[in-house]
Amino acid sequence: MIPIAKPYLTQDEAQAAYDTILTGWITQGPKVQEFEEKFATYTGAKYAVAVSNCTTALHLAMIVAGIGEGDEVICPSMSYIATANAIKYVGATPVFAEVQPNTYNLDPDDAEKRITDKTKAILIVHQIGMPADIDAFHELCEKYNLKLIEDAACAVGSSYKGSKIGSHSELVCFSFHPRKVISTGDGGMITTSREDYYQRLKLLRQHGMSVNDRVRHEANKVIFEDHVEIGYNYRLTDIQAAVGIKQLEKLDWIVAERRKIAYAYNEAFKGIDFIQLPAEEEEYLSNFQSYSIYLKESCPLDRNIIMQELLDKGIASRRGIMNSHRESAYKKLYSNLVLPVSEDLQDNSVILPLFVPMEEKEISSVINTFLSIVVPTFTTT
Template identity: 70%
Template sequence: MIPIAKPYMTADEASAAHDTILTGWITQGPKTAEFEQLFAEYTGARYAVAVSNCTTGLHLSMLVAGVGPGDEVICPSMSYIATSNSIKYVGGVPVFAEINPFNYNLDLTDTEKKITPKTKAILLVHQIGIPADIEAFQELASKYNLILIEDAACAIGSSYQGAKIGSHSDLVCFSFHPRKVISTGDGGMITTNNPAYCERLKLLRQHGMSVNDRIRHESKSLIFEDHVEVGYNYRMTDIQAAVGIEQLKKLDWIVEERRKIAHQYIEAFKDIPCIRMMSESEGDFLNYQSFSIYLNSQCAISRNEIMAQMLEAGIATRRGVMTVHREIAYKHECVGLELPISEDASDRSIIIPLYVPMEQKDIDYVINTFTAILSSAVVSN
């Protein structure tokens, strides 16, 4: 079976984890601090705060942004459910806006239409690693005095207008889940240029503790910590951070290899009339965290049938990105909500394998199998 995704790890990551374990410091500590510094330097942000995963990063971002009970946050429905869940964790109300069908990111016009006096923030998702139009949404947020938060779970290594994702806004959240471009097993990172946000994020991730373990351990004098507010246990371990440091060293190479595979797909499928592929906007750089293909109305075979045939051929695929408002957990509060563009993009999209290292014979097999299935599935004029 050719998998949909696979993390790229070598003996470097195993050795780093091994060495960290032997130091005796395996929870949040010096390796986490080193990973944060290197990540901030990579993205161009002033600060980076490591957390247990991207969802907890989004939750903390909502808190430091001041989102609370009854506050509305505009976000896409076409995103993983963690995006909107993070809003509900703080008592906020997710307000779902449409997406742009050509890049799967929030539609600016529909987002503005959804703004009300209760709107507190916009949660902008860089879907499957495709950079959203950050500048346009920053202007919109400024116009209405809103806070802009970026869900960059899939976007590490992508760039917007020549600058790495993570450097543009005061709250940008990343994921290191195994399906992402680099992984720490699980884990997340928040980048920010706001020193006050940085300090409060670090406070909240460790039970509201005024002095962290590492500082107490290194101190030559007696220190007692205070717990200044109700916080959470959202820490990254030093074992994860040690792996993350090695992954970060490989990140640019991994992205380049992913782009080579994506460009093979683009070249192979460019003349198939019943599909549309994602592409880079001018000035942007895409990490191809996933390779999504949209099947238009000329396709005489359903998305699910294509997936079944690919599976029968030994190739894993995934459906297009979910629409949260149609999930069971949200249906009761989204009665009557229609987002036809999001629903169409979700229902007609298929994600095919892309990972590093993917052998050329497997790339060719995916291309040939998908092309063969689609060649007999075009509506004749």
């Protein structure tokens, strides 16, 4: 079976975890701080705060941005459900807007049409690693005095107009889940340019504790902590951070390798008129966290039939990115909502395997098997 994805973890990461375990400091300690500092440097952000996963990162971002009960946050429905859930966690309402058909990213024009006097923020998603039009959304937020938050769960290592994702906005949230480009088993990071956000994020992730464990451990006099506000247990472990440091060292190479695989797919499928390839505009650089193609109406087979035939031949695939408003948790709340572009992309897109390292024979197998299914006259050369 060729899987849809798998993390790239080596002896380096195993040794780093082993060494950290033997130090006796295994949570929210020196390795977490080192990971944060190196991640901030890599992305070009002023600060970085490590947390337990990207969903908790989004939750804390909502809190420090001042979003709460009665507020509305515009976001794509076409995203993993955690995007919308984080808005609900603070009592706000997700307002789902349409995406652009070529990038799967939030459409600035449609987002603007959905702004009301209750709108507090726009939450953009860099879907499957393809950067959204950050500048367009900054302009929109400045025009209407809104907060901009980036869900960069899939976008570590991607770039927008020459700068890494993580450096453009006040709150950018990343994921280190095993399906992502680098992984710590699970985990997340928030980058920010604001010191007040940075300080409060560190408080909130550790129960609002005024003095963290490491400061008390290193102090030469007795220190008593206070819990200055109700916070959360959203900490990352030092074991995970040690793995993350090693992963970060390899990130640019991993992205380059993923892009080679995506180019191989593009080259193989570019001549087929019923396939829409991933779009990557000038000054947008995707890490290709996933490789998704859209099957136009002229495709001879139903998408689900293609996926089943791939599976029968030992190749995993996934449907197009979910629409949160169609999931059971949200369906009743948005029963009258219709997003034709998002829904069509979900129903007619297929995600193909892409991971590092992916051997040439695996890439060829995916390409040849897919083509043999959708192009009856295709023969392997």
